[in-house]
Amino acid sequence: MTQTLNVDLGDRSYPIFIGNGLFTTANLALYIRGNQVLIVSNDTVAPLYIDILKQALPDIQTDEVILPDGEQYKTLQQLEAIYDRLLEQRHNRTTTLIALGGGVVGDMTGYAAASYQRGVNFIQIPTTLLSQVDSSVGGKTGVNHPLGKNMIGAFHQPQAVLASTDVLSTLPDRELSAGLAEVIKYGLIYDADFLIWLEQNMAGLVARDNQLLTQAIYRSCEIKAEIVAQDEKEAGLRALLNLGHTFGHAIEASQGYGNWLHGEAVGAGMMMAADLSQRLGWLSQADVDRTRTLLLAANLPVDAPQGMTPEEFISLMSVDKKVIDGQLRLVLLKSLGQGIVTDQFAPELLQQTLVGFTS
């Protein structure tokens, strides 16, 4: 059974379909307005799924770009390969880009669609749990810069998202866990009941119980869609979605993009946020322990990488987008299930957290 969420953004609203076997002409044709399509995928996903996708496309000009797989290829240089193909194959303003892959493919394809001829349509087909629950929802697109993640990009909404659960069968274990980090995040920032549900069902999720995964994806997308619909441009509420991300981006930048998976870095980052929240008196020791237990059950890291220093964290965190006029802002937890964006914390407490996680 296919479940459908509508992300309500006025004239840029779009549906997210969640379920098995979504690669059908019926699901795709409605969202392609011209007679040209460019599929963007990577060299891991394409061999598995691109033929199935192409069989489902209407009988129109279909081109493809296969990028190397990995966060380290989320660059302006790879983006240029997409522009090159679009122009070589003379794609016009009515073309539709289809992102077939994880978050990297989705972000790059979305940004190519946002910027090609100042904006064309695109369809997201996320093939990882992470991208199904996170990067395919909300319209954030972009690429990395050597000095910071996602520093170049745009807000650009897809015409539709197909989150087909059957493709998760080929996902490596580490990537499944990375996706679960974002699922846990929704519970931590927004929904204490969902957090309890996750504690009760994490073993089944790790074992890839299909029905449990479907429920987790649906509720995660629902929470994110709810937040995004209220706050498309990240002025306030939406910033909650960055729980663990400011710490996590510093970890990724320090280790080199692609060595720690995004979700793994966010997992450790959420643990650091929970620790700082405890130092502020908002979480109890029991809350912190519950968080750690849940992250460990999802096979996620709960410590910073060996060798990182507090100074390195501070340096890398200060170029993060969450800095406004020099003041670091973080997403922390008022309680389990209730996130808060704040710059009201003593620098010494942050320092204590950083020392605790790097020694």
Next chain:
Amino acid sequence: MTQTLNVDLGDRSYPIFIGNGLFTTANLALYIRGNQVLIVSNDTVAPLYIDILKQALPDIQTDEVILPDGEQYKTLQQLEAIYDRLLEQRHNRTTTLIALGGGVVGDMTGYAAASYQRGVNFIQIPTTLLSQVDSSVGGKTGVNHPLGKNMIGAFHQPQAVLASTDVLSTLPDRELSAGLAEVIKYGLIYDADFLIWLEQNMAGLVARDNQLLTQAIYRSCEIKAEIVAQDEKEAGLRALLNLGHTFGHAIEASQGYGNWLHGEAVGAGMMMAADLSQRLGWLSQADVDRTRTLLLAANLPVDAPQGMTPEEFISLMSVDKKVIDGQLRLVLLKSLGQGIVTDQFAPELLQQTLVGFTS
């Protein structure tokens, strides 16, 4: 005296100031929200005006990027230099980019502002007649690709435009004429009375009579602002602004960007559009002659470059953004002062125009 036009785009409305001596703190401070500014300019304009601009800025972090001057540098590579500086100097989301230069600087700075951290503020200070009447108004930003002009970009509105007429004193003659091509365009597509005014005053405009230039800039911006306010995303009316541009882009692509100035290519392109409009029975021979006389009075080319063939035109025009699903659409003239966007013309007539201008 400073004249002010308000471009009405809801919550993205902005003022255009036109007049002498606009580089003042009063004009700038209101439109800078954070405590960081990056000035982007080129190596022709910066030596003349960047110090005056910096003296007018409030006492905040001010960085600069000086690009090489020329359309051939309107590339993704130069754009990266802007991102690099922003990140090296740790500019955050509240930074303000200031474009000090012509259309190339304006388009690139605007696009950098549109895409840096998914969108920051910017102020346009156009220093050529062309950019004052054209590229600083309407929110189009972007860079070129080797296979086509402005193929990568975004719609992004500035916080304010300062069109300071005193800076035109240092403008080379060819660039003045290129700007006048766009001024003439507004008369041709939209305002027969303005066209007559231009015929009566072209000698004075070419002689840089300051008061005449001020009037011409004001009316040009007014017409463009009127069109853009009605049709921000170029679905219909706005396409009229491309009179001469589809032919002109082919000329620029053929000759290599930067060898023909944009306005020169548009001048010849408008002549070709007038010719085709006559073949369709819309313009008289007298109308075509008036158009040619006015373009010549502005010292603009009225023929295609030597050596271009009809086949080259067709090939280069078909990658233009005005192609929808393979059908070439052109801006033509129903009469002098009334443009029309149409794909309703016999290919043979276009061929006759191309043969006439290339033999």
